[in-house]
Amino acid sequence: MSQRVLMKGNEALAEAAVRAGCRHFFGYPITPQTELAAYMAKRLPKIGGCFLQAESEIAAINMVLGASAAGARVMTSSSSPGISLKTEGISYIAGSDLPALIINIQRGGPGLGGIQPSQADYWQATKAPGHGDLHILVFAPNSVQEMVDTVASAFALADEYRMPAMILADGMLGQMMEPVVLPEEGNVTLPEKPWATNGHAGEVRNIANSLYIEAAELERLVKARFERYAEIEEKHSRHETYGLEDAEIVVTAYGATARVAKAAVRDARAKGIKAGLLRPVTLWPFPKKAFEDAAKSAKAFLCVEMSMGQMVDDVRLAVQCKRPVEFYGRTGGIIPTPAEVLAEIEKLAGGAE
Amino acid sequence: MSVKDTNVFERGSDVADRENAERDLPVTVRRDVNTVLAGFGGQGILFMGKVIAYAGLLDGREVSWLPSYGPEMRGGTANCSVCISDAQIGCPLVTAPDALIVMNQPSFEKFVPTVKPGGVIVVESSIITAKVECNNVAVHYVPATTLAEQHGLKGLANIILMGKLLAAAGFCSVETMTETIKKIVPARKAHLIPKNIEAIELGMKA
Amino acid sequence: MAIVFQKPKSLTDVPLHYCPGCTHGIIHRLVAEAVDGLDMQAKTVGVAPVGCAVFAYNYFNCDMVEAPHGRAPAVATGVKRVCPQNLVFTYQGDGDLAAIGTAEIVHAASRGENITVIFVNNAIYGMTGGQMAPTSLPNQVTQTSPYGRDVKTAGYPIRVCEMLSTLTGTAYAERVSVDNVPNIRKTAKAIRKAFEIQKAGLGFSIVEVLSTCPTNWGLSPVESLDWLRDNMTPYYPLGVYKDTTNEGGAA
Structure with a gap:
């Protein structure tokens, strides 16, 4: 390796x-x-x-x-x-x-x-x-x-x-x-591309056109x-979960924000709150099934983003509005902190009683 | 509490496994350190951060190094966040450091109040005259630029300060740090390795 | 029986959609003849523009890529960097090349990109129905300059060959016309030369062809040829603007 x-x-x-x-x-x-x-x-x-x-x-x-x-x-x-x-x-x-x-x-x-x-x-x-x-x-x-x-x-x-x-x-x-850890350097076999416009004549010529x-x-x-x-x-939809089995509060976030969210979920767990993380790894295709499944046992979702809330609608659609989906985000270049996210989780946990 | 990682992303699972394996280590062996390093551009702030992160790498730990980036190329303020941990780094941006090195007054004003209770602050006291007015942190005043000049280590003030942080926060062993310096100093500057090691030793004793 | 005249191999059998009297058909044929003449049909990749020649990929019997409006030189750059041994050409009109695609053409030329550009200048937007082009002449009446192009508000027509010949990367720039048989012959030679320059790896080559648009000029095909001669050639003089073949290509 x-x-x-x-x-x-x-x-x-x-x-x-x-x-x-x-x-x-x-x-x-x-x-x-x-x-x-x-x-x-x-x-x-x-x-x-x-x-x-x-x-x-x-x-x-x-x-x-x-x-x-x-x-x-x-x-x-x-x-x-x-x-x-x-x-x-x-x-x-x-x-x-x-x-x-x-x-x-x-x-x-x-x-x-x-x-x-x-x-x-x-x-x-x-x-x-x-x-x-x-x-x-x-x-x-x-x-x-x-x-x-x-x-x-x-x-x-x-x-x-x-x-x-x-x-x-x-x-x-x-x-x-x-x-x-980088993948080994070596000869990569690229797939054949018989459709490529790299020089053909007559019957077999290729056209790239829209x-x-x-x-x-x-x-x-x-x-x-x-x-x-x-x-x-x-x-090909991909996602990652953390502590989702018994989670009542499902925090969802993608990319770098998911790391902040995961830290907050850990902190929440340490405080006895049953929180979990569902991280979409592909945004298109959106891992709808994972959200559907999580909605079966979760009480509420919290969507955390570095925006004013752009993924949150996809989450609502994926859980078919069966559970409340709340949003917390920072924007303009500000990274949310684990403490901020934890506070939101605590709010939801309190409200979920 | 049972928290299980179910990672459906092919290669990502390696990371999760490693993380879980390392979480079983006795926590007393190694400390997690979240560090902020700050000063002027040109003081070697980002390099100092790289040295700390590289030391963590050599110890086989999880590390992250996040620089501030801005429109100014020279002379502006520079800072970076470095995290060393045995678990995956949550947020690589350190907002509440447990270790801080400050090399100019604006950074002193900005970052000193963010340090966690029980944290360590190393102040470049040949540049900063202010004193930390807070008694729940350990503060070390090191006149690094002056020391560097006195010991023929001009340009290594940052490394002297890092030596002090190493002694105070113990983010790695002295052996690891020596090894790090040997690996991180580029080949064309190999003659500077002994000077760097000297600077670290000087800082540790300061 | 000896064949004395036939369709170039590098043209398909698809009937051209161009209006009666339009000179695109002549220019297509000349490009195809030049490809055949160099025996490059199997190694040629053409890039079609947006504009009247948007269907060029149906007519040229070689691999073709259809580019977004104005971007043909960038698309051709991508093709050429992957296939440096291929003959790569763009076929662009005046709106495509001299308005929306100005940045792409200038920088392809300045890089000395080893491609050939066939630039068809008829001083009007044809496909969209006769609007003012960057090459429309002063006082020329179009749908969007109904009182004639007023240079005080609409500025002046761009002389593309003159502009591009100032760039070091340009190896060859010639303006030709297809208004009569001698000029059509000169056009054939210019296109052939541009392709040869590309084959020799000498750098960027452009052939600007003055062309007619009877439909949008509101003239008969014959009147259009006269209009081209009387109005376009004085503003856009024919000739070679740059030729670095003797110096071994673009510096």
């Missing part, structure tokens, strides 16, 4: 991508994701890869589109305002049935917002990562190690279903260093895509 090393989240994501066989990176500088691009700029030229700093996020995502169409395992990374600019390209990539990995190291918004950690792009990532009827895979790792572990599987699922995948992290996960002028044809294609989405929802 590889050694445990101390790495910054952004750099670990980049190295994990390299080890997953990614040799093409197109990006544009933005805080707090810049170390990822800088790492790629150093690493990729040494291994015959391509790092290109584009003129804008818009150009970068379209370079990703071109490289993906040509059959490459390709990625880009940015932070919230930059992701907004990429949404056009993400929609075209989804509409052209192309795989790609997009990393969002979220910061506060709206507008230029701030540069401190945030989870205020949940709606964008899970509901409208671009115009049109579409979904992208959204992963929300909660540690540097899990970010590393997510990269290869995000690439693989994106390839399998020919759709964009996003790792939705935040400034805290991107900037922090933690011990991490334009369908006949309404019926577009409907048929979108419906076929949604059948694949249904399969993904069935097979």
Whole structure:
């Protein structure tokens, strides 16, 4: 097994991508994701890869589109305002049935917002990562190690279903260093891509396209895509639980916030409150079944986010409003503390008597 | 209390297993330390944090290092949070530290009141003249910059202060720290290893 | 029996959707002939724009990618970086290239991206029904400049070849026209040359083709060719603006 090393989240994501066989990176500088691009700029030229700093996020995502169409395992990374600019390209990539990995190291918004950690792009990532009827895979790792572990599987699922995948992290996960075990370096076998537009002639030529002028044809294609989405929802939703078996108060949070929530749950347990944690690891597909199950025994849910409450509606839908779902969050770049979350748990526990 | 981790995320389960295994260790062996290091950019705040985190890594513990990041590249304030624990680090942002090193006045004002009762504060007293007015914390005043100059250790004031914190908070053994310095100082600066070790020893005695 | 004339292999059998008298058909044919002439059909990847030529992926008989509006040079960059041995071209109109895609075209050129751009300039937005383009002429009447393009409020038309030829990364920039047979022949040569420059790895190449839009100009096809000659060529002089072949490509 590889050694445990101390790495910054952004750099670990980049190295994990390299080890997953990614040799093409197109990006544009933005805080707090810049170390990822800088790492790629150093690493990729040494291994015959391509790092290109584009003129804008818009150009970068379209370079990703071109490289993906040509059959490459390709990625880009940015932070919230930059992701907004990429949404056009993400929609075209989804509409052209192309795989790609997009990393969002979220910061506060709206507008230029701030540069401190945030989870205020949940709606964008899970509901409208671009115009049109579409979904992208959204992963929300909660540690540097899990970010590393997510990269290869995000690439693989994106390839399998020919759709964009996003790792939705935040400034805290991107900037922090933690011990991490990287996957072994070696030759990665990438899947065959017989659909790639990399030079064919005559009958077998390939086209990467998202334009369908006949309404019926577009409907048929979108419906076929949604059948694949249904399969993904069935097979690929991920979640993690902690102390859920006898939990009366189910705290739910994703990404870095889930760590704060877990610490609060531990503290609550120490005070004799039956609290547990349900952490969605994929945000799309959302682990609905896990919430349905938890709702059977829980008395109440507490959704904790670094936003004004963007996931909380999905939680309410997943528990079908059978249990009260409360919300606690900080926004603008402020990280909630375990003490704040514990206070909310205590309030709920008191009210649940 | 029975708290069970059921982790359905493939690789994540390794982390959970490790965490559970380590939780069974006698708690008296190793202390959890949540540290804040703060000062001006250029004082080596972030590097000092890396040294502490790396020491935790060498001890096979869970660690996290979280820098403050801002628009200023030079001359602004810099701080970082370092956690060392035997369990998974909950929140890597330390809001109530049990160990603090401050290297300038603004950081002194901002972070001293956040230290937990029973905590340790190391103050760079050749830069900060103020005194901590609180008697439930252990305070160590170390004129690190002056000491560094006197001992031919210019630029190692941060390491001297860290030596003091090592003595006061015991976040790792002296052997681990020596090993850490050997590993973390880049090869092209290998000649600085003995100076760094000297700075730590000086700090521990200060 | 000897074949003396046939459709290029690099064009499909799909009937073109372009309006009667539109010169896109001629330009498509010239591009396809150039691909055939270099025997590159199996190694060519074209990038289609948004605009009248949006269906170009149906007509060029090679691998094709359909780009978002204005982004064709960025998409082509992605393709070319993955497949440097392929012949990669974009086919873009004036709105696509000189308005919404200005950043992409300028930076592809400045990087010396080893791709070829076929830029069809007809001084109007065709597909959306005749709005003012960045290359519409002063006083030109369009749907969105109904009193004629007033340069005081709408600014001046952009001369793309002149602008891009100032960039070091541009290896070759030529403006041609398809208004008569000699000019069509020159256009064929220019496209061929641009592709050869790409094959030789010399850098960014662009061929700007002055083209007509009888439908939105409100003229007959023949009148349109006259209008192009009388109005467009004085503002957009034909000729080679940059050619670095003798210096071994873009510096």
